[in-house]
Structures are given as C-alpha cells and as structure tokens.
Amino acid sequence: MIIRKAFEIDAEEISIIEEETFSIPWSKLEILTDLNNPIATYFVASESTKIIGYIGCWLVVGEASITNLAVKNSYRQNGVGLMLLDKMITYLRENLATSIFLEVRQSNEPAKKLYSKFNFKEISIRKNYYQYPTENAVVMRLNI
Numbered sequence: 001m002i003i004r005k006a007f008e009i010d011a012e013e014i015s016i017i018e019e020e021t022f023s024i025p026w027s028k029l030e031i032l033t034d035l036n037n038p039i040a041t042y043f044v045a046s047e048s049t050k051i052i053g054y055i056g057c058w059l060v061v062g063e064a065s066i067t068n069l070a071v072k073n074s075y076r077q078n079g080v081g082l083m084l085l086d087k088m089i090t091y092l093r094e095n096l097a098t099s100i101f102l103e104v105r106q107s108n109e110p111a112k113k114l115y116s117k118f119n120f121k122e123i124s125i126r127k128n129y130y131q132y133p134t135e136n137a138v139v140m141r142l143n144i
Helices: 008-021 026-036 080-094 109-117
Strands: 002-005 040-047 050-060 063-071 099-105 119-131 135-143
Touching: 002 080, 008 026, 008 040, 008 050, 008 063, 026 040, 040 080, 050 080, 063 080, 080 109, 099 109, 099 119, 109 135
Parallel strands: 063 099
Antiparallel strands: 002 040, 040 050, 050 063, 099 135, 119 135
16 A cells, blocks of 8 residues: 555545545545645555555644545444555654644544544544534644
8 A cells, every 4th residue: 555645636645535434525626726835745555556545634834624534434443544544644743743733523433533642632623523413522722
C-alpha cells in the first residue's frame, strides 16, 4: 500500500468511496473544488492502481480541520485509516499546525477509537449535526 498526495485525477475514485461511506457524500465536483483549494490537502491510500482510502484537511493559520477520512468497506480494520491519519498528522506538524479538529458521529466507535490512538480528545458535542440519520457529532481535538 502506498500513501501519496491526491490529485484531480483521483476525484472520481474518492467520490465512489464518499458514496459508499457517507449518508450525504460530497459530489465529484465538490471534491475537485476542494482538491484545488489552497488551504486543503488530501492524501490517498492506493493498492496497485486502486484508491482504497483518503483523508482531507484544511489548514488555516496553524489550525487544521480534518474534513473527511474514509476507507473502502472491504479494506476497513486493516490499518488503512491509521496510516492515512498518521501521514496527515505528520504533514500538519511539518506545516506548523498547532491543533487539529474533527467531527465524528457519536455512534462511530471504530473512528473514535482510531482518533483516540493518536490522543485526540473529545471536547464538545454538536447536537443534531449529522442527517440521515440525525445524530450528534463529537468534536475532537489534538494539540500538536
């Protein structure tokens, strides 16, 4: 498996993973727009020529926000998310981020467990943040 920066050509495969993972997925156009956003950075995990996962973040004046982290269903629980998150945290440290924020569904125990491995801490709840189904978001932060 290779972790590398994402490019425009990856938008189609990223959008497929989005649709497989999220109840309200970003469209291919939204992904393309974000890939060209100067404050955004994306990494993909690929096996052979197939993208199996990705992570995106925004970095503004030392504060980062993980926008999305997703892995294809058939590759989950195999360390792909861990490797993507590790790569992003390393990138953010190198680019002088001081803190990283993210939101995660309150019921998403595997994701919360992953973030906790990297010492993300739960700092607040956003009521009814997610739709389809409606659910609270747990806001987590890592100071780096």
